[in-house]
Amino acid sequence: MSADVRRAPHTRAVPRVRRVPRVLSIAGSDPSGGAGIQADLKSIAAVGGYGMSAITALTAQNTRGVRGVHVPPSAFLAEQLDAVADDITVDAVKIGMLANAEVIGVVAGWLRRIEPPIVVLDPVMVATSGDRLLDADAEAALRDLLPLADLITPNLLELAVLAGAERASTWPDAIAQAEAVSSATGARVLAKGGHLDGADAPDALVHAASGTVVSFGGARIATTATHGTGCSLSSAIATLQAELGDWEAAVGEARRWLRESLRHGASLEVGGGHGPVSHFAGLWSRGGVRTAPTPDEIESEWWAGIADVRAAIDDLPFIRGLADGTLAREPFLGYLAQDALYLRDYARVLAEASRLAPDAAGQAFWANSAHGSLVGELELHADWLAGAHGPGAGDGEGPIDGGRTGTHGTSVDGPAASAASVADPLHAAATFAAEPDAATTAYLDHLLATAARGDYAVLAAAVLPCFWIYVDLGERLAAGEFGAQALDPGHPYASWLATYSDPAFAHATREAIGLVTRLAADATPERRAAMHRAFRISSEHERAFFAAPLALH
Ligand SMILES: Nc1ncnc2c1ncn2[C@@H]1O[C@H](COP(=O)(O)OP(=O)(O)O)[C@@H](O)[C@H]1O
Ligand SMILES: Cc1ncc(COP(=O)(O)O)c(N)n1
Structure with a gap:
C-alpha cells in the first residue's frame, strides 16, 4: 500500500462537535486506580x-501485577450496558479489557444494536506487568469485534497478535502491521511505540482506506509510571474525537495530555511497581484544586481584609473634623486641591480600564465613570478652587458652602452639563494650581503603573477602593455614626457631606463591586491574589490621602 506519510500538526482549528461528550468505558476494574475503568473515568474527565x-x-x-480476575455473569454486563443506553445518549464508547469470548459476544451484540457514533477499541490482552487479561481462546472473538470499531489502539504485542505476525522489531514494521490490520478491519489503527526500545516513543495513526499514516513523534519520557497508559490514551482519544470530530486532532491532543500526565506520574508516589500517570496534573497546576470563591464571598473577604485601614480612616482627625464641623478651611481646601489633581488622572485610569474591558458592559461602565469623575465631580472642584463657591466667593467669613462638592469617589450621573469650568483655561489653571503632595503622587503612581501593566482585572480591583471606601464613609457620616453634628443642616460642610451619600454614586459603586468581584471569581488563584493585592494597596493610599491634609497643615 502506498502510504501518504505526514507529520501531525500541533494544533488544528476544528469545530467543536460536543461540548462535554458523554463517554462510556466498557472495561475491567483496577482497584489500584491506575488502569481499567478507574483510569478511563479519570482520563475522560481530565x-x-x-x-x-x-x-x-x-x-x-x-502496580506490581495482577493477582486475580473475576468475571461477573455476562448477562449482568448486558444489564449495565442497557441501563446506560436506555437513558443516556452515548457520544463515544471506549472498550478495554474484555476477559473472555462470552463478554466479547455481549459487547458485540450491544454495539450492533446501539451503533454508538464513536467506538475506540483498546485490544487489552496482557497487562504492563505481563499478566493475561484476555483468555487465549478469545482472540478469534476479539478479531471479529474489530470491524465494529472506528479506531483500534494496540500496543506492539497486541498489534502482532491482531496482524498474525511476530512482534515488530522496527517502527516501520509496526506501521506495516497496522496497515494490514486497518485494511482487514476498515478501522483506523493507532500503532503505539511505548514498548519500543530506544529514545523515542512514537505513535502512528494508520488508515488503510485513505492510505494515510500520520506520525506522532516524541522523546521517551524517563519514568516507570506507565501503568494504564494504553487505557488512558484510548479514553482520552474517544472523548476528544467526540468533542473535536477529527481523528488527527483528537490523537494529537490526547498524546499531549498523556505526555504531561506521564511526566508527573512519579510524583503521585503510588505503589512500588509501575505506577499510574497523574491524570489531572496539568489541570491541577493550571487551574488549581480549590473551589473558586463566589463574588459574594470575595466581597466579604476583601472588605474584611481592609477593616484595619477603614478603622484607621475613621480615626483620622481630618474625618473627625469633617464630621463635627471643626475642620479648618485651609486643610479642607488643601484636600480639595489634591483631590482635583487626583481626579484628573483617576479619570485617565478609568478610561484605560474602559479600553481594556473585554465586554461592552464593562467598557461602558468605566467610560461613564471616567466621565462622571471629570465632569460630575471635577467641575465642582473647579468652581470651588477657582473661587466660584466657598471662601472668597461670598464674604469669606461664612461657613464653607459650596453646593455639591466633589469627592474623589466618582458619580456616573454627574451633570450632563458641560465641563465648562474644567475646560475654561482660567478655571482649570486654578483647579490644578496645587503641586501634588506625596500622598497624591504615590496613589496616582500606583494606579497609573497598574493601568500601564495592562491587566484589566487587576486594574479594576485597583480603582475599586475609591468608590467603595467613599460610599461607605458617606453613608455612615449621613447616618450620624460619627456624631449627630453631621446631620445638622447648619453644619459647615453639610452639602459636602450630602455628596458623600449620593444615591447615584452608591448605585455605581454597587455596580463596580459586582463587576470586580465577578472578575475575581472567574480569575485563576494567582490573578485573584494580584487583584486583591492591588485592592489592598489602593485602600492604604486612600487612608494616606485622607491623612495628608492635616499632616501638611
Ligand atoms: N515512557 C514513555 N514516554 C512517552 N510516551 C510513552 C511512554 N510509555 C508509553 N508511552 C505512550 O503511552 C501510550 C501507550 O502506549 P503503550 O505503552 O505502547 O501501550 P499499552 O499501555 O497499551 O501497553 C502511547 O501513546 C505511547 O507512545
Ligand atoms: C483492568 C485492566 N485493564 C487494562 C489493563 C492494561 O493496562 P495497561 O494500559 O498498563 O496495559 C490493566 N492492567 N487492568
Whole structure:
C-alpha cells in the first residue's frame, strides 16, 4: 500500500462537535486506580468529558501485577450496558479489557444494536506487568469485534497478535502491521511505540482506506509510571474525537495530555511497581484544586481584609473634623486641591480600564465613570478652587458652602452639563494650581503603573477602593455614626457631606463591586491574589490621602 506519510500538526482549528461528550468505558476494574475503568473515568474527565463505566471484569491488581480476575455473569454486563443506553445518549464508547469470548459476544451484540457514533477499541490482552487479561481462546472473538470499531489502539504485542505476525522489531514494521490490520478491519489503527526500545516513543495513526499514516513523534519520557497508559490514551482519544470530530486532532491532543500526565506520574508516589500517570496534573497546576470563591464571598473577604485601614480612616482627625464641623478651611481646601489633581488622572485610569474591558458592559461602565469623575465631580472642584463657591466667593467669613462638592469617589450621573469650568483655561489653571503632595503622587503612581501593566482585572480591583471606601464613609457620616453634628443642616460642610451619600454614586459603586468581584471569581488563584493585592494597596493610599491634609497643615 502506498502510504501518504505526514507529520501531525500541533494544533488544528476544528469545530467543536460536543461540548462535554458523554463517554462510556466498557472495561475491567483496577482497584489500584491506575488502569481499567478507574483510569478511563479519570482520563475522560481530565480531557473534558462526562465518564460512565460498564464493568466487564474485576481484577485484583496493583502496580506490581495482577493477582486475580473475576468475571461477573455476562448477562449482568448486558444489564449495565442497557441501563446506560436506555437513558443516556452515548457520544463515544471506549472498550478495554474484555476477559473472555462470552463478554466479547455481549459487547458485540450491544454495539450492533446501539451503533454508538464513536467506538475506540483498546485490544487489552496482557497487562504492563505481563499478566493475561484476555483468555487465549478469545482472540478469534476479539478479531471479529474489530470491524465494529472506528479506531483500534494496540500496543506492539497486541498489534502482532491482531496482524498474525511476530512482534515488530522496527517502527516501520509496526506501521506495516497496522496497515494490514486497518485494511482487514476498515478501522483506523493507532500503532503505539511505548514498548519500543530506544529514545523515542512514537505513535502512528494508520488508515488503510485513505492510505494515510500520520506520525506522532516524541522523546521517551524517563519514568516507570506507565501503568494504564494504553487505557488512558484510548479514553482520552474517544472523548476528544467526540468533542473535536477529527481523528488527527483528537490523537494529537490526547498524546499531549498523556505526555504531561506521564511526566508527573512519579510524583503521585503510588505503589512500588509501575505506577499510574497523574491524570489531572496539568489541570491541577493550571487551574488549581480549590473551589473558586463566589463574588459574594470575595466581597466579604476583601472588605474584611481592609477593616484595619477603614478603622484607621475613621480615626483620622481630618474625618473627625469633617464630621463635627471643626475642620479648618485651609486643610479642607488643601484636600480639595489634591483631590482635583487626583481626579484628573483617576479619570485617565478609568478610561484605560474602559479600553481594556473585554465586554461592552464593562467598557461602558468605566467610560461613564471616567466621565462622571471629570465632569460630575471635577467641575465642582473647579468652581470651588477657582473661587466660584466657598471662601472668597461670598464674604469669606461664612461657613464653607459650596453646593455639591466633589469627592474623589466618582458619580456616573454627574451633570450632563458641560465641563465648562474644567475646560475654561482660567478655571482649570486654578483647579490644578496645587503641586501634588506625596500622598497624591504615590496613589496616582500606583494606579497609573497598574493601568500601564495592562491587566484589566487587576486594574479594576485597583480603582475599586475609591468608590467603595467613599460610599461607605458617606453613608455612615449621613447616618450620624460619627456624631449627630453631621446631620445638622447648619453644619459647615453639610452639602459636602450630602455628596458623600449620593444615591447615584452608591448605585455605581454597587455596580463596580459586582463587576470586580465577578472578575475575581472567574480569575485563576494567582490573578485573584494580584487583584486583591492591588485592592489592598489602593485602600492604604486612600487612608494616606485622607491623612495628608492635616499632616501638611
Ligand atoms: N515512557 C514513555 N514516554 C512517552 N510516551 C510513552 C511512554 N510509555 C508509553 N508511552 C505512550 O503511552 C501510550 C501507550 O502506549 P503503550 O505503552 O505502547 O501501550 P499499552 O499501555 O497499551 O501497553 C502511547 O501513546 C505511547 O507512545
Ligand atoms: C483492568 C485492566 N485493564 C487494562 C489493563 C492494561 O493496562 P495497561 O494500559 O498498563 O496495559 C490493566 N492492567 N487492568
